[in-house]
Amino acid sequence: xxxxxxxxxxxxxxxxxxxxxxxxxxxxxxxxxxxxxxxxxxxxxxxxxxxxxxxxxxxxxxxxxxxxxxxxxxxxxxxxxxxxxxxxxxxxxxxxxxxxxxxxxxxxxxxxxxxxxxxxxxxxxxxxxxxxxxxxxxxxxxxxxxxxxxxxxxxxxxxxxxxxxxxxxxxxxxxxxxxxxxxxxxxxxxxxxxxxxxxxxxxxxxxxxxxxxxxxxxxxxxxxxxxxxxxxxxxxxxxxxxxxxxxxxxxxxxxxxxxxxxxxxxxxxxxxxxxxxxxxxxxx
Numbered sequence: 636x637x638x639x640x641x642x643x644x645x646x647x648x649x650x651x652x653x654x655x656x657x658x659x660x661x662x663x664x665x666x667x668x669x670x671x672x673x674x675x676x677x678x679x680x681x682x683x684x685x686x687x688x689x690x691x692x693x694x695x696x697x698x699x700x701x702x703x704x705x706x707x708x709x710x711x712x713x714x715x716x717x718x719x720x721x722x723x724x725x726x727x728x729x730x731x732x733x734x735x736x737x738x739x740x741x742x743x744x745x746x747x748x749x750x751x752x753x754x755x756x757x758x759x760x761x762x763x764x765x766x767x768x769x770x771x772x773x774x775x776x777x778x779x780x781x782x783x784x785x786x787x788x789x790x791x792x793x794x795x796x797x798x799x800x801x802x803x804x805x806x807x808x809x810x811x812x813x814x815x816x817x818x819x820x821x822x823x824x825x826x827x828x829x830x831x832x833x834x835x836x837x838x839x840x841x842x843x844x845x846x847x848x849x850x851x852x853x854x855x856x857x858x859x860x861x862x863x864x865x866x867x868x869x870x871x872x873x874x875x876x877x878x879x880x881x882x883x884x885x886x887x888x889x890x891x892x893x894x895x896x897x898x899x900x901x902x903x904x905x906x907x908x909x910x911x912x913x914x915x916x917x918x919x
Contacts, residue, residue: 638665642745644738650751651710654780658749660788662720669722671711674734675704735768748777770889776809776918786883793817794882798825802888806918810886820857821880870906889917
């Protein structure tokens, strides 16, 4: 299915320009409508603040948040002014709702959602950053852009992580609009040391014949590489293979689940979220 609607969530001023530039490149490549979104967070005041100044501080913080939203919107609109891409801008105040839930609600009506790399310094609940919660809760693929991306145009040389499980299958087919336009696609099949178990598959690398044939029927020719890395080493193997392949996009399944008030991620997902220097398309 072609990409016709792309939503880009701009969470911080520091990330706004870099994430917008990647989103513009995607919108141009796929002839898509681009929607920019910023969720204006609710003001937060510590319980230790004297009651007589709470109202004044809440007003000041809300005004500061609105001013920040205006600057982010200006960054987006200026970047789009000469981009020749159909676009719109949305700034939505949270009103006691999490930023992630608003992005999920808006993003479920898009073909693709673009996010910045998790910022550990803001909006954290039990260490959870908005992009992580969105990736797990959204019914659409996401592209996560590093804080300092080494590329702005992505999808020419794609690395597809594969282990034969549900999430990697979802990611592979969600990424078809990218894979079909790419000049080079490499599939990295993640295996285990001999005799080990991973996902119930006993052979030493995830089977690739069926997925390579299926992609070929969609017009995608993929070369295959294999690694015997276990779950904890897959992120390093993906990043090393991306460097060797000169990839500008990694495609992989996003593995994780909620446990009480925290997200438990698979080793590969966590490692890529933390250390990727090129954009990553993830599907959960």
